Amino acid sequence: MNTERLYPVRIFCDFDGTISTKDIGYDLFDQFGDQSPWHDDLIDGRIGIRDYWRGVARTLRQPLTNELLEEYFQTIPIDPDFSSILELVREENVPFTVLSDGLSIYVRRYLSLHGFDDLDIICNEAWTDEEGNLNIRFPYSSDGCDCPSAVCKRNVVLTHSTPNERIIYIGDGLSDFCPAETADVIFAKGNLASYCNRNGLPHHSWKHLSEVVPELRKLLAKRRIRARHQAEMVRKRVWESG
Numbered sequence: 001m002n003t004e005r006l007y008p009v010r011i012f013c014d015f016d017g018t019i020s021t022k023d024i025g026y027d028l029f030d031q032f033g034d035q036s037p038w039h040d041d042l043i044d045g046r047i048g049i050r051d052y053w054r055g056v057a058r059t060l061r062q063p064l065t066n067e068l069l070e071e072y073f074q075t076i077p078i079d080p081d082f083s084s085i086l087e088l089v090r091e092e093n094v095p096f097t098v099l100s101d102g103l104s105i106y107v108r109r110y111l112s113l114h115g116f117d118d119l120d121i122i123c124n125e126a127w128t129d130e131e132g133n134l135n136i137r138f139p140y141s142s143d144g145c146d147c148p149s150a151v152c153k154r155n156v157v158l159t160h161s162t163p164n165e166r167i168i169y170i171g172d173g174l175s176d177f178c179p180a181e182t183a184d185v186i187f188a189k190g191n192l193a194s195y196c197n198r199n200g201l202p203h204h205s206w207k208h209l210s211e212v213v214p215e216l217r218k219l220l221a222k223r224r225i226r227a228r229h230q231a232e233m234v235r236k237r238v239w240e241s242g
């Protein structure tokens with residue numbers, strides 16, 4: 001029997017609150033800066049994530065040095081089953097991308113601190129300059145999407161996949177709404193699960209990655225993962241609009 005997969009599969013996974021057990025992007029600036037009024041403005045839709053990041057970056061009371069970050073990271077546990085997810089995708093030879101609307105200064109370093117140095121990571125780029133200021137660069141655009149994100153995850157999913165691939169998405173928050181629309185299989189918790197429920201998006205709900213692992217294993221063992229019709233329509237529409 002030919003057990004080779006009929007369609008290639010690709011997985012995209014959020015970082016904050018999905019891999020890290022806390023939203024580091026929020027918590028870091030809450031501890032070392034000031035969230036007001038930026039966070040309220042973001043939640044109420046008055047500003048997008050770019051202005052939010054630029055705004056909170058200016059509120060920092062001290063530079064985000066390597067030492068400060070490493071000490072701070074010790075206070076945020078990583079989901080202990082993230083490593084099981086990575087083991088599984090390696091066994092199954094499935095491409096896996098960490099997709100975050102957060103900042104490289106914590107996303108990359110946090111993962112590296114936990115020994116994950118060779119991951120494919122897409123996020124906003126941030127660095128502390130010699131004067132101790134936090135600089136941020138936004139290399140990804142949200143062209144054609146209504147989301148408030150700086151990294152429009154939908155656009156990244158579509159530019160990093162091919163039309164015959166099946167997309168699996170794992171996430172929990174606001175920036176995961178637009179990519180979930182394009183995914184064939186959605187693993188959702190928190191606000192993303194509520195969004196899926198409100199919008200009739202079928203999804204696997206989860207609280208800890210330990211619940212995702214067996215479902216993902218079953219899924220990847222299949223020769224054929226079904227395309228989700230609505231997701232195919234969204235992908236087609238976005239691809240055609242360029």
Ligand SMILES: [Mg+2]
Pocket residue numbers: 014015016017018171172173
């Ligand atoms: Mg998140």
Ligand SMILES: [Zn+2]
Pocket residue numbers: 142145146147149152153154155178179
């Ligand atoms: Zn978007």
